[in-house]
Amino acid sequence: MARIKSPCRNICSFDQPSQTCLDCHRKIDEIARWGTMSHMERQKILKDLPRRRKEAARN
Template sequence: MKPSTPCIDICQIDPASRLCTGCLRSIDEITRWGRMTEAERLAIMAALPARRPAD
């Protein structure tokens, strides 16, 4: 089973980090998501928590 998308429908790219402020993926990751393997998706999902900015 492939992991679901981390998209939360808040689609804005932060100019400084170049990551989506909603899902924390890069533009490249967002555009390639549908063509990625399960392993690639899982690797990105695992990396997302570390991308969250500190409060």
């Protein structure tokens, strides 16, 4: 099974209250754990990113 790559584009900027990257929309703990996450955990996060982007755009 191919390893899921990080959605990071090295344009990190964090929203402090939510602890979320404003570029990739992952939380700080997700970014820190990405290298040790299972395939399923990564898929779950990637599947949720479009919702997070929409939510961030509304705020």
